[in-house]
Amino acid sequence: MTIRVVVADDQELVRSGFAMILDAQPDIEVVAEAGDGAAAVEAVRRLRPEVALLDIRMPGTDGIEACRAITRAGGCRTVMLTTFDSDAYVYEALHAGASGFLLKDVRRDDLVHAVRVVAAGDSLLAPSVARRLVEEYVRRPRPVAVTPGAGLGVLTARERETLLHLARGLSNAEIAAALTVSEHTVKTHVGHVLAKLGLRDRIQAVIRAYETGLVTAGRPSGGGERAADSPVPARDRAAEDHSLRRSAGTPGSAG
Template structure:
C-alpha cells in the first residue's frame, strides 16, 4: 500500500527537501505541501492523507492548533462536515530544544514527533511507523519533554487516576516503562518477558484506557500521577 503524505512547514526549503526525499520512496506519495497550519488543515481535508508532517511553529496558525483541528472528533456544524470522518496521523516536526507545543500536540492526539535535523532514514522510517498505526517516540527526548512540561505546569489529578484501576498489576508496570521511554524490547528485558507478551500488554493498556497509541499513553501516565517528573 502507498502512504499518502502532506508536509506543512513555513520554510519552503524544508518542505522541498522532505518532499524530494519521501517522494523517492516507492511506498510513499507526497500529495501536497502547505506553508502554515490553516492551509495545512484545508489541504488535509481536501486530499485525505494518511500522515501529516506538521511543523510546530508557523505563522497564521501554528502546528498545535492545526493538529487539534485535524484530530478532534467532529462536533457538528459546517466545520465538522468539512472534516468528515477522516482523521490523519500527525507527526510533529520540531527542533532539539523541544517546546511545550509538542506536549500539547501529543495530548491532542498527535502520533509523536521528529527532530528536524534527524537523518533522512529516520524521516522515512517515521512516516512508515506512524502510517502503520504506531507512535513515534524518541525515548530520551520524550522523557525530557513530558517531565519538563509536567514539572512546569502540573495538571489536576482527576478521573485519569481512577481509570488506572482497570489495569492489572503487570499492565500497570508496562505502562510505567512505556512512560519512561522504553521500547517493547527494553520492557521485555526489564520485566523478563517475551516481546510478543509485552506487545499484548501494551495493546490491552491502550484498549482499557481508551488511548489511541503510545504517545497518549505517555501523557496519560504523567497526568494520572502514575509517573512523576524526575523519576
C-alpha cells in the same frame, strides 16, 4: 502500498526539501505542500493522506490547531516538526493528537523512517523531545496532591505493572523479560491498557502514567539501566547511532 503525505511548513525551502526527500522513495508520495495550518487541514480533508508533517509555528492556524483538527477528522496521523527541542508546545501538541516529533535537522534516512513508522501505526519521538515532554510536565503546577496510580483502577495489577515499565522506557521484549512472560502476552497487556484508558497509542499511555503519578521524573526505574524520565522505548535498528527513539506500540492495539 504507497504512503501519501502532506507536508506543511511556512518556509518554502524547508517544506520543498522535505518533500523532495520523501518523493524520492518508491513507497512514499507527497500529495500536497501547505504554507500554513489551514491549508494543511484542507489538503488532508480533500486528499486523505496517511501522514501529515506539520511545522508547529505557522502563521494563522498553527501546527497544534491543525493537528487537533486533523486528529478529530481521523484517518491521518500527524508528525510535528520543530526547530528546537525546547519548544514549549511539545506537551500541548501531543495532547492534540500528534503521533510524534521530529527536529528539523533530522537526517534524511530518519525522516523517511519516521514517515514509514507513523504510517504503520506506531509513534515516535526524537530523544531530546522526549526529555522535553517530561520536563514540561514536571514544571506544570499541581493544584492538588496526586495519589500515585489514581485513575488507573480499571487496570489489573499486571496491566498497571506493564504501564509502569512502558512509561520507564522499556520495549515489549524488555517488559516481557522483566515480567517473565512472552512478548505476545506483553502486547496483549499493552492493548488492554490502551483500550481501558481510552488512549490512542503508547505516547499517550506514557503521558497518562505521569499525569496519574504512577511514574514521576527522577524516580529510579528499578532496572538500573534506564531512568524514569526516559519515557519512550527504543526499538533497535540497523545502527545504534540513529537519532530517533520510537515507541513500539500500535494505536488501539498491542503494538
